[in-house]
Amino acid sequence: METIPLNSPDKEFIREVQERSGQNVLSCYQCGNCTAGCPYNFAYDLSVSRVMRLVQLGQREAVLKSHSIWLCATCQSCTTRCPNSIDVAKIMDVLRHMAREAGYATERNVKAFGDAFLESVEKHGRVYELGVTASYIRKTGRFWTDVDLAPAMLPKNKLSIKPHEVRGKEHVSAIFKRFRERDTAKENS
Amino acid sequence: MSISVGYYPGCSGSGTSVEYDKSTRAVCKKLGIELNEIDDWSCCGSTPAHTVDHTLSAALSARNLVLAAKQGQEEVVTPCPSCLANLRTASRKIEDENYRPKVEALLDEPCDEAASVASTLQLIVERVGMDAIKKAVVKPLKDLNVACYYGCIMNRPPELMQFDDPENPMAMDDIMEACGATVLPFPLKVECCGAAAGMPKKDIVTELSGRLLDVAESLNTEIIVTACPLCQMNLDLRQGQVNRANGTRYDIPVVYFTQLLGLALGLSAEEVGLSKLVVDPTPRLRFAGVL
Numbered sequence: 147m148e149t150i151p152l153n154s155p156d157k158e159f160i161r162e163v164q165e166r167s168g169q170n171v172l173s174c175y176q177c178g179n180c181t182a183g184c185p186y187n188f189a190y191d192l193s194v195s196r197v198m199r200l201v202q203l204g205q206r207e208a209v210l211k212s213h214s215i216w217l218c219a220t221c222q223s224c225t226t227r228c229p230n231s232i233d234v235a236k237i238m239d240v241l242r243h244m245a246r247e248a249g250y251a252t253e254r255n256v257k258a259f260g261d262a263f264l265e266s267v268e269k270h271g272r273v274y275e276l277g278v279t280a281s282y283i284r285k286t287g288r289f290w291t292d293v294d295l296a297p298a299m300l301p302k303n304k305l306s307i308k309p310h311e312v313r314g315k316e317h318v319s320a321i322f323k324r325f326r327e328r329d330t331a332k333e334n335s
Numbered sequence: 336m337s338i339s340v341g342y343y344p345g346c347s348g349s350g351t352s353v354e355y356d357k358s359t360r361a362v363c364k365k366l367g368i369e370l371n372e373i374d375d376w377s378c379c380g381s382t383p384a385h386t387v388d389h390t391l392s393a394a395l396s397a398r399n400l401v402l403a404a405k406q407g408q409e410e411v412v413t414p415c416p417s418c419l420a421n422l423r424t425a426s427r428k429i430e431d432e433n434y435r436p437k438v439e440a441l442l443d444e445p446c447d448e449a450a451s452v453a454s455t456l457q458l459i460v461e462r463v464g465m466d467a468i469k470k471a472v473v474k475p476l477k478d479l480n481v482a483c484y485y486g487c488i489m490n491r492p493p494e495l496m497q498f499d500d501p502e503n504p505m506a507m508d509d510i511m512e513a514c515g516a517t518v519l520p521f522p523l524k525v526e527c528c529g530a531a532a533g534m535p536k537k538d539i540v541t542e543l544s545g546r547l548l549d550v551a552e553s554l555n556t557e558i559i560v561t562a563c564p565l566c567q568m569n570l571d572l573r574q575g576q577v578n579r580a581n582g583t584r585y586d587i588p589v590v591y592f593t594q595l596l597g598l599a600l601g602l603s604a605e606e607v608g609l610s611k612l613v614v615d616p617t618p619r620l621r622f623a624g625v626l
Binding site for chain 1: 346347349350351353375376377378380381382383384385386387388389390391394395398440441442443487488491492493501502525526527529530531532533534535536537538539542543572573575576610611613
């Protein structure tokens with residue numbers, strides 16, 4: 147197991163996580179309920195309670211470079227069961243935002259899938275499932291992803307060949323545009 | 336009874352879960368609920384949006400709530416738990432006077448008027464009710480052992496969803512019982528199926544959905560009943576992948592609650608879109624005398 151030096155806590159990191167999530171991370175007393183109920187624990191490099199502890203200890207790099215924050219599916223088990231009413235899933239979300247901003251993506255395929263999905267929404271207003279798949283394959287080079295599902299899916303006509311265009315798709319793409327401009331402004335400030 | 340609400344089908348309703356959308360519309364019509372589809376609705380952003388930014392996610396969802404309000408709908412229902420979670424979160428953010436300007440800035444539109452949101456499941460349970468369903472059943476689902484699987488976010492977090500029990504929800508159990516089915520006590524009813532990891536991290540889905548199928552099989556479940564397009568897809572479409580990964584041979588049909596409810600209310604297999612399912616439920620339904 148990798149050892150994490152606990153000296154020199156990054157207090158700015160603790161403050162930022164608290165502010166962006168609106169949660170008091172210091173009220174976590176490490177009961178382990180979140181980890182006990184987390185369905186993804188088997189796939190995590192850091193358990194949820196360990197992520198919480200490392201946030202308390204201001205360990206920016208260890209947290210933002212962990213795989214767990216990308217694998218969390220926001221199933222809300224941790225949030226629902228936290229005895230101190232900490233919205234843990236929201237903290238995991240915020241950590242993922244911060245990892246993205248810092249240019250980390252330890253689960254490249256998860257990021258590629260999310261990006262492909264949002265590009266589709268930005269372009270068409272609604273998700274175009276075949277388009278998302280094609281874009282995901284382009285980003286990752288994983289040509290054989292789910293190709294075994296085709297024989298089950300194609301006869302069912304469940305995948306639309308054409309995107310579902312929304313009349314107001316410009317309105318939707320403008321939301322994304324303003325979001326990116328807002329982010330740039332934040333970075334420049 | 337006359338109920339009229341706005342309807343947000345969600346993107347999967349015109350793709351991988353066409354049968355959920357179709358059976359939802361048919362069941363609501365049968366139960367006297369008028370669903371008015373929000374004209375020109377767009378994607379709520381699903382999971383990818385909230386993992387990138389909370390305000391972006393809220394703005395994508397808010398566009399639909401504002402549209403609905405403009406179209407005279409004070410209340411919107413959606414069959415999809417993920418859409419529900421996003422729309423509800425957005426609605427909460429719009430109500431917060433300190434947060435609303437951030438949403439409005441991305442939407443470039445005032446958000447002071449936004450419709451409220453519930454699931455079609457909640458609407459059916461709370462506004463139609465079990466007595467009315469029992470009276471409307473013409474083809475009881477007797478001789479059918481079902482396990483109701485809610486997935487993780489239909490009732491969680493409870494503070495946001497405000498419906499049913501977050502650890503032991505009973506809405507679908509009650510509906511299935513009202514339809515005459517034998518409802519099995521399914522202990523994993525709110526455990527995660529692997530959600531959107533199917534494409535990027537298939538091993539997670541085969542592990543988690545595998546556990547659900549394992550337990551369902553051990554209870555002699557004849558049909559798994561769901562209310563979530565992603566759960567249904569992971570358990571039904573990916574059941575073959577689960578079997579290949581885990582060396583199992585499950586063959587358990589996974590249907591939407593609206594499909595079984597519809598059949599009990601006298602709708603045809605075609606009207607509830609049974610042929611869209613990958614694991615064919617018709618042999619079991621025929622055996623149980625439902626078809």
